[in-house]
Amino acid sequence: MNIDVPFALVGYIEPWWMVIIKSVVFAMIGLQLVPVVLMMERKILGRFQNRYGPNRVGLYGAMTPIADIIKLLSKEPFRPKTAIGWLFELAPILSITAAFGALALIPYGPVVDIFGTATGLYGIDVSIGPLYIFAFGAISFYSVMLGGWASGSKYSFLGSMRAAAQLISYEVPQGMALIGVVITAQTMSLTGIVEAQQGMWYIVPQFFGFIVFMVASFAETNRPPFDLMEADAELTGGYNTEFGGSKFTLYFFAEYLNMIVVSGLATALFLGGWLLPFGIDPPHWVAPFVVIFKMLAFVTFFIWIRATLPRLRYDQLMSLGWKVLLPLATLNALITAIIVVAI
Amino acid sequence: MAWDPEKDVIEIVRGPQKAGGAGGLYRAFGETLRGLKTTFGQLRMGVDTIQYPEQKIPVYPRFRGRHMLHRFEDSGLEKCVGCSLCAAACPSDCIRVVAAENTPEHRVSAGERYAAVYEINLSRCIFCGYCEIACPFDAITMGHEYELSDANRSDLIFTKEMLMAEPIERTPLRAEGE
Numbered sequence: 001m002n003i004d005v006p007f008a009l010v011g012y013i014e015p016w017w018m019v020i021i022k023s024v025v026f027a028m029i030g031l032q033l034v035p036v037v038l039m040m041e042r043k044i045l046g047r048f049q050n051r052y053g054p055n056r057v058g059l060y061g062a063m064t065p066i067a068d069i070i071k072l073l074s075k076e077p078f079r080p081k082t083a084i085g086w087l088f089e090l091a092p093i094l095s096i097t098a099a100f101g102a103l104a105l106i107p108y109g110p111v112v113d114i115f116g117t118a119t120g121l122y123g124i125d126v127s128i129g130p131l132y133i134f135a136f137g138a139i140s141f142y143s144v145m146l147g148g149w150a151s152g153s154k155y156s157f158l159g160s161m162r163a164a165a166q167l168i169s170y171e172v173p174q175g176m177a178l179i180g181v182v183i184t185a186q187t188m189s190l191t192g193i194v195e196a197q198q199g200m201w202y203i204v205p206q207f208f209g210f211i212v213f214m215v216a217s218f219a220e221t222n223r224p225p226f227d228l229m230e231a232d233a234e235l236t237g238g239y240n241t242e243f244g245g246s247k248f249t250l251y252f253f254a255e256y257l258n259m260i261v262v263s264g265l266a267t268a269l270f271l272g273g274w275l276l277p278f279g280i281d282p283p284h285w286v287a288p289f290v291v292i293f294k295m296l297a298f299v300t301f302f303i304w305i306r307a308t309l310p311r312l313r314y315d316q317l318m319s320l321g322w323k324v325l326l327p328l329a330t331l332n333a334l335i336t337a338i339i340v341v342a343i
Numbered sequence: 344m345a346w347d348p349e350k351d352v353i354e355i356v357r358g359p360q361k362a363g364g365a366g367g368l369y370r371a372f373g374e375t376l377r378g379l380k381t382t383f384g385q386l387r388m389g390v391d392t393i394q395y396p397e398q399k400i401p402v403y404p405r406f407r408g409r410h411m412l413h414r415f416e417d418s419g420l421e422k423c424v425g426c427s428l429c430a431a432a433c434p435s436d437c438i439r440v441v442a443a444e445n446t447p448e449h450r451v452s453a454g455e456r457y458a459a460v461y462e463i464n465l466s467r468c469i470f471c472g473y474c475e476i477a478c479p480f481d482a483i484t485m486g487h488e489y490e491l492s493d494a495n496r497s498d499l500i501f502t503k504e505m506l507m508a509e510p511i512e513r514t515p516l517r518a519e520g521e
Contacts, residue, residue: 048382051392211372307385308378324368 018117019124023104026123030103033292034256035065040296041303048307072252075245082152083242091150092243092250095143099257102136105129106264106295107191109274109287121288122191129190130178133265134171137220140258141167144229147251148239159238162314163229166219169321170226174216176329180209180336181269190265194273201272206336210270212329217262219321221255223302225309228317263298267291271298401517402487407470409488410463412506413481415453421507422482423461424454432477437467454480461503466496486510 013019039062046053055061079088104123111120126132141163148160182188184205185196203210219226230238240251267273271294274287312320393400402408413422425442443459451457472485488510493499
């Protein structure tokens with residue numbers, strides 16, 4: 001088996017037992033990253049605001065996420081009288097499922113040899129990479145919509161209506177921004193794209209694509225400054241107003257998982273995945289750590305932006321998405337295509 | 344110098360009002376970078392939090408905290424003579440004084456009478472300090488204690504023994520010029 005070629009291109013799938021082990025391991029990595037990101041967000045945001053952040057539970061507050069989750073899970077499940085029962089139960093589950101589904105695609109490393117089996121350090125490598133992630137992004141957007149609608153409360157409904165408009169408008173520039181990368185790499189497999197960045201990470205030739213992708217990602221993961229759908233000042237929490245306890249935990253986890261997925265995607269597409277600059281070629285076992293480090297660096301940038309920018313007004317959000325990001329992304333794709341064809 | 348109205352004109356430098364186009368995009372990008380720089384500057388400025396139960400903000404010397412009753416340092420007699428002027432001065436009526444006569448066998452205070460009962464209901468006290476001003480013998484003063492919460496209302500009625508006692512935990516006093 002020639003393991004230099006990305007598996008997606010040759011249609012090779014590992015033996016079934018390896019697939020099961022891999023899916024468990026990568027799901028666990030995702031789950032372990034959520035508290036890390038949660039804690040990073042609180043601590044770093046605190047430092048940006050000249051305070052410590054939580055530091056009471058555990059060493060330097062390290063146990064705060066655990067305390068949070070125990071608190072949330074031990075709460076009484078409740079449901080408004082007007083809620084649509086089964087949809088109200090289903091929506092948070094849909095949300096976390098979609099987040100985990102997208103997580104499967106994040107490549108943590110190249111194909112390595114484990115127990116004599118050629119194994120890729122990723123959940124699955126599909127030949128339609130970004131499309132798969134957008135598909136799951138669309139499902140998670142259904143969960144927001146259904147959650148807000150099934151709550152039977154006006155704040156939830158307003159939040160989900162905002163979410164609908166925001167997510168649809170920002171999925172378009174996000175997709176367009178990736179076209180430039182796909183054209184340059186000439187493959188849609190995420191591992192293939194990472195391998196194609198040998199020599200130069202795509203953040204350099206695809207700088208505008210990166211900017212557009214990043215801004216659209218902030219909106220897709222409903223992070224500040226685009227957190228209109230849960231604008232607490234206006235909507236008392238938005239689509240998840242009526243969700244409490246474990247249902248809210250699912251939404252909460254899904255939001256942070258989405259953040260991790262987007263960071264992983266940006267790492268793979270623009271920041272060179274597990275590749276290191278200046279021709280450093282470490283052994284294969286370093287690769288996942290490099291990827292996780294880059295992901296956390298990207299998450300730190302998310303937090304930095306959150307500390308900096310105020311929330312956009314609704315019409316500003318729409319005009320930014322359609323009038324600025326979409327033309328920019330289209331232009332970027334067009335120019336990339338012309339250059340790739342010309343060379 | 345005469346007032347020159349021209350000098351009071353405040354000029355606010357504003358950028359072009361109409362955003363949009365490539366220039367607006369460039370400016371928005373630049374302003375975002377400037378904002379990022381500002382928040383990063385906050386990161387370097389360190390932390391201003393006071394970790395309260397461990398660290399306390401020092402109080403000023405004239406801070407009006409919980410009341411204290413005093414004794415003469417040499418004779419050990421109580422300064423309070425049970426005149427009830429503090430109770431008369433108290434706007435929220437939280438001080439209760441019951442006076443008793445001193446006898447040669449049982450001498451508590453330096454004066455003719457002493458306070459047999461001296462209670463301050465701290466759940467009513469507004470910490471105005473009038474009692475301190477009214478006292479002719481400086482027997483009652485406002486101390487520096489401010490951690491006065493309790494689980495029970497009746498625990499907030501401080502008796503004479505409690506007011507006489509040294510505070511368990513001394514509140515840090517602000518140094519000169521701090």
